[in-house]
Every structure is written in structure tokens, then in C-alpha cells.
Amino acid sequence: MEDFLWELKTERFLNGKLTPEELLAFEQEQINAPELKAYVTLSQELQQALSEDDWLQHKNTSTHYDTVKEWYQNEDVLDFKEKIKQHADEAFVPKKNVFTFRKYWLPIAAAFVALFITIIYQFTAQPTLSQLYADYGTWNDTPSFIVQDENTTNVKAQIELLYKNEKYEACITTAESFLVTSTTDKTNVMIYKGFALVKLNKYSEALTTFKAISESNTIDASKGLWYMALVYLKTEDSENLQKTLKRITAAKTNYQYSKAEELLNVLE
Known part of the structure; x- marks a missing residue:
């Protein structure tokens, strides 16, 4: 749901968690x-007006129930309900046994219930996995290749160029050849291979590639977990998605920890 995603982005903005690119x-x-x-603007004014503890209580939760309840008990809303009832009473005063309020009270009550349910839905409906993927599922954070061996650099640069030119099959083939022959750090090339597999909708193979990264001893191992989570999000595998996000949020040093925490809060 777009409104819900806006709230997530606004919260990250107010907490200074947006990257320069995300901020722009x-x-x-x-x-x-x-x-x-x-x-x-309203969120900024509320944050300035409330203490930090009050703001943390006030901000959005996954259900929004307290916000809805507070709105429904607002004096203006109660006054509006009373005026509706008064108008109904006046409109349906018994006249020669033709009209009676008893006949019409059920439709009016049903209208109020429908209004309340609509409001509840607007505040509590969570975005679908496909909507979340549209917001979080990016495959553009590709690595740069900075190595000492000129020949190796050329091969990696070729893999990068093939991916960015959307020649995914060639990218995968070149990456696999490099992975077989190279003895240097292979993580970045594996990432490009996994990205290309996702672009070709080969999700099972992509998961195998990202899992291998996550189980490696390299500094970028946690990237494999995040990319696995994105594949599960894309394929709407909620169970494995939540399991993977929990692994990421187990340590704040893991790649995309903040985004993983956001997603997990939405899903739970």
C-alpha cells in the first residue's frame, strides 16, 4: 500500500537513515x-512538538489500531455522528404511520459500520509482498572491481559491462569461466552472476549463488543474505523471507540491517 510505504520512508527520513541517493x-x-x-511536513512538526519518548509511542505500528481508535473517539467525529443521528431522527419522525425510524435504523447503522471498517482498513492494511518488492527490490547496487592484476581487472570489467548492457546470459557465462579459473576473491563476480540470474527469472539458481556467498568467510558474506531475502520477496516466499531477515537483523553489522529490520516489522 503506497501510503504505508510513504510512512516507512518518512520515518527513515526523520531518523536520518536515508542514504544520499535515497534522500534525493x-x-x-x-x-x-x-x-x-x-x-x-506534519510528521516533522509532530516530532518537534513531542518529546522523543512520546514520538516513539506516537509513530506508526504495523496495525495502526491505536491511531484509528483515537480518531474514532475524537470529539469532532463524535459530534458528526450525533448530528447524523439528529438529522435521521428528524427525517424519520413517524407521520401517519407511513415512515418510522425503526424501518431505517438498520441501514443507517450499517452505513456507520461500513465507514468504520473502511477507516480501519485504510490504517491497518499492509502492503503486499509485490508492493514491498517494488520499493525494496533493487539489483543496481553492483560492486566495483578494484584489484591489482590488470588481466583480472579486464575480465571483471567485462562481466560488469555485460550486466549493465543487459547481456545477462553472456554475463553469467563469463562469470562462471572466471570463477572456475580464478584464485582471487570471487564474491563480487558471484554477485553479478546472481543478479543476472534474477534478471532471467532463474530464481532457484540465484538463491544457490547467493547462499554460497552467505556461507563464505568473506567480509561481504552478509550481502548474500540480503540478496536471498530479495529473491524470496520477489517469489513471495514469506516464510523463508522472514527467516532470512531474522538472520540479517541478528547483527547490526550485517549488510542492509536497517532495511531488513523495516521489512521484518512490516511482515510481523
Whole structure:
């Protein structure tokens, strides 16, 4: 749900967790969507007006129930309900046994229930996995190749170029040849191979590649977990997605820890 995703982005913005690239994108999104800009401005004013503890209590939870309950008990809303009832009483005063309020109270009550259910749904409905993937599923954070061996650099540069030119089959083939013959760190090349497999919808093979990264002893091992999570998100495998996100959030040093935490909070 777009409104829910806006709240997630706004919270990250207010907490200073957006990267420079994400910040630029979020600012452009506010320009394109004035209602988002209004929401961000209101959130900033609330954050400034409330203490830190109050703000943490006030901010969005996965259910929004307290917010809905507070809204429904608001004096203005209660006053509006009373006025509706008064108008109904006046409109349906018995006249020569033709109209009676008893006949119409059920439709009016049903209308109020429908209104309340609509409000509850707007506040509590969670985005689908496909909607979350549209927001989180990016395969553009490709690694750079900085090595000492000139020949190796050329091969890696070729793999990178093939991927960026959307020649995914060739990228995979070249990457596999490199992985068989090279004795240097293979993680970055494996990442490109996994990305290319995802682009070709070969999700099972991509998971195998990313799992191998996650089980390696390299400094980038946790990247494999994040990319596995994205594949599970893409294929709407909620169970394995949550298991993988929990592994990522087990350590703050893991790659994309903050985003994994956000996703896990939404799903739970």
C-alpha cells in the first residue's frame, strides 16, 4: 500500500537513515506527490512538538489500531455522528404511520459500520509482498572491481559491462569461466552472476549463488543474505523471507540491517 510505504520512508527520513541517493529520490517523490510533502511536513512538526519518548509511542505500528481508535473517539467525529443521528431522527419522525425510524435504523447503522471498517482498513492494511518488492527490490547496487592484476581487472570489467548492457546470459557465462579459473576473491563476480540470474527469472539458481556467498568467510558474506531475502520477496516466499531477515537483523553489522529490520516489522 503506497501510503504505508510513504510512512516507512518518512520515518527513515526523520531518523536520518536515508542514504544520499535515497534522500534525493525521496525529495523528488515529494515534489511529484504534494500529499506526501504535506505528510512529511506534519510528521516533522509532530516530532518537534513531542518529546522523543512520546514520538516513539506516537509513530506508526504495523496495525495502526491505536491511531484509528483515537480518531474514532475524537470529539469532532463524535459530534458528526450525533448530528447524523439528529438529522435521521428528524427525517424519520413517524407521520401517519407511513415512515418510522425503526424501518431505517438498520441501514443507517450499517452505513456507520461500513465507514468504520473502511477507516480501519485504510490504517491497518499492509502492503503486499509485490508492493514491498517494488520499493525494496533493487539489483543496481553492483560492486566495483578494484584489484591489482590488470588481466583480472579486464575480465571483471567485462562481466560488469555485460550486466549493465543487459547481456545477462553472456554475463553469467563469463562469470562462471572466471570463477572456475580464478584464485582471487570471487564474491563480487558471484554477485553479478546472481543478479543476472534474477534478471532471467532463474530464481532457484540465484538463491544457490547467493547462499554460497552467505556461507563464505568473506567480509561481504552478509550481502548474500540480503540478496536471498530479495529473491524470496520477489517469489513471495514469506516464510523463508522472514527467516532470512531474522538472520540479517541478528547483527547490526550485517549488510542492509536497517532495511531488513523495516521489512521484518512490516511482515510481523
